[in-house]
Amino acid sequence: MPLVYDELRRLANYYLQRERSDHTLQSTALVHEAYLRLAGPGAPQWQNRAHFFGIAARVMRQILVEYARAHTAAKRGGIGACKITLDDALDLQQKSDIDVIALDGALDRLSELDPQQSRIVELRFFTGLTIEDTSEVMGISPATVKRDWTSARAWLHREIARSPIE
Amino acid sequence: MTPERWQQIRGVFDQASTLSVAERAEFLDRACTADADLRHEVESLLDSDHKAGTRFLNTPAINLVRRPAGPPPPSRVGRRVGAYNILEEIGHGGMGEVYRASRADGQYEKEVAIKLVRGGHDTASVLERFRHERQILASLDHPNIARLLDGGTTDEGIPYLVMELIEGTPIDQYCDARKLNVSDRLRLFVQVCSAVQYAHQRLVIHRDIKPGNILVTREGVPKLLDFGIAKIFDPSVSSATTVAGPMTPEYASPEQIRGEPITTATDVYSLGVVLYQLLTGRSPYPGNTHVPHEFARAICEIEPERPSAVILRPV
Numbered sequence: 449m450p451l452v453y454d455e456l457r458r459l460a461n462y463y464l465q466r467e468r469s470d471h472t473l474q475s476t477a478l479v480h481e482a483y484l485r486l487a488g489p490g491a492p493q494w495q496n497r498a499h500f501f502g503i504a505a506r507v508m509r510q511i512l513v514e515y516a517r518a519h520t521a522a523k524r525g526g527i528g529a530c531k532i533t534l535d536d537a538l539d540l541q542q543k544s545d546i547d548v549i550a551l552d553g554a555l556d557r558l559s560e561l562d563p564q565q566s567r568i569v570e571l572r573f574f575t576g577l578t579i580e581d582t583s584e585v586m587g588i589s590p591a592t593v594k595r596d597w598t599s600a601r602a603w604l605h606r607e608i609a610r611s612p613i614e
Numbered sequence: 615m616t617p618e619r620w621q622q623i624r625g626v627f628d629q630a631s632t633l634s635v636a637e638r639a640e641f642l643d644r645a646c647t648a649d650a651d652l653r654h655e656v657e658s659l660l661d662s663d664h665k666a667g668t669r670f671l672n673t674p675a676i677n678l679v680r681r682p683a684g685p686p687p688p689s690r691v692g693r694r695v696g697a698y699n700i701l702e703e704i705g706h707g708g709m710g711e712v713y714r715a716s717r718a719d720g721q722y723e724k725e726v727a728i729k730l731v732r733g734g735h736d737t738a739s740v741l742e743r744f745r746h747e748r749q750i751l752a753s754l755d756h757p758n759i760a761r762l763l764d765g766g767t768t769d770e771g772i773p774y775l776v777m778e779l780i781e782g783t784p785i786d787q788y789c790d791a792r793k794l795n796v797s798d799r800l801r802l803f804v805q806v807c808s809a810v811q812y813a814h815q816r817l818v819i820h821r822d823i824k825p826g827n828i829l830v831t832r833e834g835v836p837k838l839l840d841f842g843i844a845k846i847f848d849p850s851v852s853s854a855t856t857v858a859g860p861m862t863p864e865y866a867s868p869e870q871i872r873g874e875p876i877t878t879a880t881d882v883y884s885l886g887v888v889l890y891q892l893l894t895g896r897s898p899y900p901g902n903t904h905v906p907h908e909f910a911r912a913i914c915e916i917e918p919e920r921p922s923a924v925i926l927r928p929v
Binding site: 508509512546548560561562569572573574575576595598599601602603604605606609 | 615616617620621624627628631658659660662663665666670671674675
């Protein structure tokens with residue numbers, strides 16, 4: 449089944465460009481990590497485009513959260529359980545004002561209130577889909593995606609602001 | 615909060631957020647009659663929406679991952695590593711930098727290539743694998759294999775390998791630049807095979823055969839670089855196992871993709887991909903295969919088209 453993974457290709461190309469330009473172990477590790485989880489042993493069989501993007505979003509979320517945890521552990525001076533120390537590769541907190549670990553927890557809580565909103569955020573934020581892409585992948589109207597996205601974003605922002613600092 | 619309550623809150627929020635700030639108070643008066651908590655929740659969300667601004671979550675996560683700006687590692691050119699003077703950086707890759715160097719004490723006149731491991735590796739396990747493999751790799755003595763000459767650790771404890779310096783062109787570029795015919799390409803390739811066979815008879819697997827690791831010298835001699843080196847630097851390899859992720863997806867074998875044990879067949883597969891390219895000028899995988907997960911699918915699931923059929927089609 450020929451599937452068009454334009455957005456994922458963009459993401460992967462982004463990784464690969466970085467690999468070419470700075471040749472760090474970290475970017476190599478990121479490439480391998482995403483690659484193995486999407487295609488390696490135990491990777492799920494993709495049934496369709498929506499399923500593929502759902503998994504890709506989940507994989508990106510896992511990787512970023514794991515790296516953020518390793519980063520936090522490294523900063524605390526702990527050795528951490530990560531295979532490779534990726535503290536240099538992930539600087540999310542500083543660069544974006546987003547605490548990925550807090551976002552991860554808040555998304556779990558959102559999924560209990562409204563699973564569809566939680567999925568929309570995963571697709572938009574972790575795989576970079578646009579409103580239109582998300583609407584297509586989920587089979588709901590762009591207007592619905594936009595509405596769900598707006599209130600989810602406000603709710604998540606509030607949750608993260610409230611969450612205790614680790 | 616219950617899902618039902620959330621639907622109620624966000625329903626009011628959805629409408630309020632489309633209104634101007636001036637219109638909101640009146641709207642909330644009507645929408646939240648006798649439910650002060652509802653009004654409080656909606657106002658708090660509107661406030662968060664405002665604070666979230668345009669950036670929050672709107673920049674995809676991947677664009678936020680970047681290396682912090684920091685000074686580049688100091689160049690080692692002009693410095694000494696072990697008994698060698700570093701002359702020039704000639705390459706760098708995922709594993710680290712490669713330098714042209716010469717022996718400081720004149721004991722060995724030829725220039726050599728020194729490969730330094732980049733920081734971030736688990737140095738202790740690299741060193742352990744390095745000690746384990748060094749003797750085996752150093753014993754590989756074949757005209758088409760770049761020799762491993764020496765190795766050690768720098769004063770800072772960074773492992774390095776000293777190898778025969780090969781100045782040449784990757785085999786695919788070499789063949790194309792000289793417009794070699796099929797017989798000449800095969801003659802080169804057979805020499806590469808003999809090098810791989812020689813190593814396999816000594817139970818050494820290359821693990822990362824690709825055109826970039828097969829350089830053809832000015833004299834027309836193909837030389838395989840980095841034999842067995844991938845194993846030393848692969849963080850997923852413990853000395854007890856031979857399971858590893860692929861170093862280069864384009865040339866990886868299905869067992870590398872799947873994370874299964876690596877055998878000599880792994881190298882044979884990669885040689886096959888190289889041969890396919892030398893003969894057809896194309897990858898055995900579909901033309902739209904560009905990124906790792908697509909290679910994974912292509913390598914494990916797609917039967918490549920016969921080279922004889924491929925060359926008849928226009929590019």
